[in-house]
Amino acid sequence: MTAIIIDGKASAAKLREKIAVEAARLKSAHDLQPGLATVLVGNDPASEVYVRNKGKTAEALGFKSVHVALAADTAQTVLLGKVRELCADKSVHGILVQLPLPKHIDEAAVLDALDPAKDVDALTPTNAGLLLSGRAHLVSCTPAGVMLLLKEYVGDITGKDVLVIGRSLLFGKPAAQLLLAANATVTMAHSRSRDLPAIARRADILVAAIGKPEMVKADWIKPGATVIDVGINRVDAGGGKTKLVGDVDYDAAKDVAGAITPVPGGVGAMTIVCLMQNTLIAACTQNGLPLPKL
Numbered sequence: 001m002t003a004i005i006i007d008g009k010a011s012a013a014k015l016r017e018k019i020a021v022e023a024a025r026l027k028s029a030h031d032l033q034p035g036l037a038t039v040l041v042g043n044d045p046a047s048e049v050y051v052r053n054k055g056k057t058a059e060a061l062g063f064k065s066v067h068v069a070l071a072a073d074t075a076q077t078v079l080l081g082k083v084r085e086l087c088a089d090k091s092v093h094g095i096l097v098q099l100p101l102p103k104h105i106d107e108a109a110v111l112d113a114l115d116p117a118k119d120v121d122a123l124t125p126t127n128a129g130l131l132l133s134g135r136a137h138l139v140s141c142t143p144a145g146v147m148l149l150l151k152e153y154v155g156d157i158t159g160k161d162v163l164v165i166g167r168s169l170l171f172g173k174p175a176a177q178l179l180l181a182a183n184a185t186v187t188m189a190h191s192r193s194r195d196l197p198a199i200a201r202r203a204d205i206l207v208a209a210i211g212k213p214e215m216v217k218a219d220w221i222k223p224g225a226t227v228i229d230v231g232i233n234r235v236d237a238g239g240g241k242t243k244l245v246g247d248v249d250y251d252a253a254k255d256v257a258g259a260i261t262p263v264p265g266g267v268g269a270m271t272i273v274c275l276m277q278n279t280l281i282a283a284c285t286q287n288g289l290p291l292p293k294l
Contacts, residue, residue, distance in 0.1 A: 015294065
């Protein structure tokens with residue numbers, strides 16, 4: 001068996017086209033330009049790349065892009081002040097504070113300062129509660145991207161056994177809620193789960209978000225299962241070079257799975273475009289307009 005390769009880049013490109021059309025329509029019909037603000041504290045190279053890509057994508061789609069760069073030793077009070085300024089700015093519809101923050105800053109306090117209507121990464125307690133109750137307009141970007149890929153490549157997941165490995169606020173918990181809302185039978189596993197390989201072998205859909213390079217082996221995977229690899233890990237490639245790998249041993253797993261996301265080129269490609277989708281939705285809801293047709 002050779003797995004179908006789930007092409008996140010192609011799926012992201014199709015969604016980008018729809019977002020660009022809707023953004024142009026908003027500008028033409030309502031003189032409304034979606035605005036996205038990113039906030040980066042410190043100079044972590046990976047975070048700088050992520051934030052820069054988000055800004056470039058926003059501009060390419062016709063959005064207003066604002067970036068706030070703060071030194072690593074910025075006081076929490078200063079950061080909170082910047083967040084409140086952006087919350088009050090009516091030309092900014094979405095705010096993303098790049099995580100993780102320096103250790104001296106309380107991430108929960110920063111998230112609590114965000115206006116839930118502008119929380120385009122859907123991490124505030126308000127948006128988490130709306131997701132739990134099935135009333136969310138803004139959904140955490142990576143889980144939203146995973147659901148779009150499953151819809152395109154798997155279709156109806158009603159009744160399917162889905163395993164989510166990882167219970168983070170950023171991915172695992174919101175992903176489980178979205179999968180439950182799609183009528184899947186969801187199991188969550190984590191670092192303290194007993195006999196994780198045995199749990200994994202029961203899954204029709206295995207979603208790995210562990211943060212450990214190639215931890216999920218081919219013999220963990222039920223033959224024909226769909227494997228969604230959320231991990232992005234940089235490892236030594238020899239010769240002083242590095243490469244990106246996921247949480248799944250891709251080369252071995254693709255000979256067992258029915259469908260699988262590569263790293264890179266899978267889930268990661270969907271995350272930024274889903275952030276743009278959330279910003280577009282936020283611009284509409286803040287101005288009393290119908291949700292965009294995507």
